[in-house]
Amino acid sequence: MKNFTKHFPVLSQYTYLNTAASGLLSEKVLDYRQNHDLDFLIGGSLLKDKQGKILTGVREAVGRFFHCAPHRVALTPNFSYGFNTLMEGVQKGKKVLLLKNDYPSVNWAVESREFEVCYAEINEDLESNISEVVEKERPDIFAFSLVQWLKGIKIDQEFLKELKEKYPEMLLFGDGTQYCGTEKFDFEASGLDVLGASCYKWMNAGYGNAFFLFKEHMEDKILPRSLGFNSLQGKYKPHEGSLIGKFEPGHQDTLNFGSLKVAIEEIENIGLQNIENRINDLAQEAKALLGNAGLLEDMVVQRNVHSSIFNIRGNEVTFQKLRSNGIICSQRGDGIRVSFHYFNSSEDLYKLLKVLK
Template sequence: MEKIRKEFPVLRKGIYANTAVYGLLYDSLLDWRQEHDLDFLIDGSDMRERSLKVISETRSAIGKFFNCKRDNVALVTNFSSGLNILLEGLDANKRVLLVNDDYPSLNWSFENRGFDVSYVSMAVDLEERINEAVVGGHIDVLALSLVQWMDGFAIDLEFLKKLKKENPDLIIIVDGTQFCGSANFDFKNSGIDVLGASAYKWLLAGYGNGFMLFSDQVKNCFSINNIGFNAADGDYDKKNNIRFAKKFEPGHLSSLTFGSLKYSIDFFERIGMDKITAHNHKLSKKAKTEFEKMGLLSERIVQRKEHSTIFNIKADKATFQKLKDNDVFCAQRGEGVRLSFHFYNTEAEIDAIVNILKNG
C-alpha cells in the first residue's frame, strides 16, 4: 500500500484518521477531473455525448462493483436525497423499526412523515433485539446504517441475510455511506432490499454523488411519482414507461461528479477490493486491540466479535486538541473523539496515535 499512499498529498501533513468525515482526494482523480473540465472548456456542447457516456458507464460500474443489476441502480447526489424520494412512495401505514441514535438523515426521514415507528437501542446484542422486534412487533420496514456513524458499530451482514430469509415480506433499507468502499459487498446476495450511499467518504469520490441499489421485488412496494425529462432519457414517448431506478434521476446529472465516482471505483478495482478488505480488517483488529488495552472503548464495542475501522475513543477536548497538535486528523463526536482508518492508513500510524494518547 505504500506506493498507493503517494497518491494522497494530505498524508504528508500528518495522520489522516478522518475518512468518516471526508474521504481523501487523490492525484490521479484530480488529473481526471481537470482533463474533464478542460474538454468541457474547449468543446462546449460537443461534450454532451461523452458526458452521457460517462453517466452510463458509472451506472454499469456501480452495478458490477456491488453485484446489483444495472437497471436497479439509481444515481443520486447523496443518500439523504435518495431516501426522501423513496419514502414519498411508501405506504404511510407501514410499521417501521429504527435504531436509536442512528444517523439523523435516516431516522428523521421516517419520523418526519408520521410512520408508525418503534426503536431498538444500540447494544452488544443489537441483532437479537432487532429479530425480537421484527417478530414481536409485526414490523414492515427495517431501516438502519450498516456501520454506525458515531462509533463504527457494524451490523452483522449475515444476520440481515438470515432475517430476510425468515421474513421475506420485511423491507430492509440500509444506509451504506459509512461502509461502501471499506470492504467487499455483494448486494444481490445480501438480503437487503434498498441500499443508499453517499460516495464522498469511503469511496473517495468527492461531494455530489451517490447511489441507490434496489432488489427486484422491492420496486413493487413503492409508488414513486418523481419524474422529469432526464428520467425518460429525453424521449417524450417514454413518459409513461420509466423504470423504477430512473425515477430518482429527474434532471441532468453531472458527468464530473459521477465520473469521479466511476474513476474511484476503477481505482479501487486496480488496487483490488480483496486487498483493501484484508488491509482494513487488519487495521480494525489492531486499533481495537490497542484502544481496548487503554480502556478507551465502550463495552458494546469491546464485546463485539467484528468491528469496522471507525472508533470513538473516550477523550475530552484537551485530548482532541493534543491529537490535532500532533497532526492527527480526527473529529469530536458525542462525548469522545472519533478516529477512522482506511486503506491508506498503516498499523504504524495507529501505534503513533497510541503513543500520543499515552505520552503527548
C-alpha cells in the same frame, strides 16, 4: 501494501484518521476532474453530448462493483436525497423499525413522515435487540446503517440474510455510506432490498455522488412521485415510470458521477480483497490496543463484528492535542472518532496511542 503518500497527497502532511468524516481526493480522481472541466471549457455543449455515455459507464461500474444489474442502479447526488425520495414512495402508515441514534439522514427521513415507528437499541447485543423488536412489532420496513456513524458498530451481514429469510415480507433498507468500499459486497446475494450510499467517504470519490441499488421486486413496492426530463433518458430507463428514473429527475453532474467511476476503477486496480484485508487487520489491532488502553466503551469491546471506526474517550483538550500533533479526527457524540482506511498503517495507530499517552 504500498505507501499511498503519492496517491493521496494529504498523507504527506497529516496522520489522517478521518475517513468516516471525509475520504481523500486521489491524484487520479483529480486528473479526471481537471480533464472533464477542460473539455467543458473548450467544448461547451459538446461535453453534454457525451453525458449519456458517461452516466451509462458509471451505472455499469457501480453495478459491476456491487453485483447489481445496471437497470437497478440509480445515481443520486447524495444519500439523503435518494433516501427521502425512497421514503416518499412508501405508503403512509407503514410501520418502520429504526435504530436509536442511527445516522440522522436515516431516522429523520422516516420520523418526519406519516409512519408508525419503533426502535431497537444499539449496543453489544444489536442483532438480538433487532430480532426481539421485529418479533414483537412485525414492522413492514427496517431502515438502518450497515455501520454506525458514532461508534463504528457494524451489523452482521449473515444476520441480515437470516432475518430476511425469516421475515421475507419485511423490506430491508440499508445505508452503506460508512460501509461501501471497505469489503466485498454482493447486493444480489444479500438480505437487503435497497442499498444506498454516498461515496465521498470510503469510496474516495469526492462529493456530489451517491447510488441506490434495488432488488427487482422493488418496482412494485414503492411509488416515488419525482419525475423530470432525465427520468426517461438513458440506456437503462426504457419506459415511463422506470424506478431508477424516479430518482434521477433532472440533469446529472458528469464531473461528480464520472469521479465515482474513476474511484471504483482505482479500488479495482488495488484489489478490493487487498483493501478488505488491510482494513480488517488495522481494525483488529486498533480494537485490541485501544481497548487495552481503556479508551473504548464496553459495547464495542464485547462485539465480535466491528468496523474500523472507533469512538475513543476524550474531550476538547484531547481533541486539540491530537490536532496539534497532526492527527486528523472528529469529535462525535461524547468522544473522539478515529477511523482507519487501507492507506493507513500500524504506525498511524502507534502515533495516536503515543500522543494520547
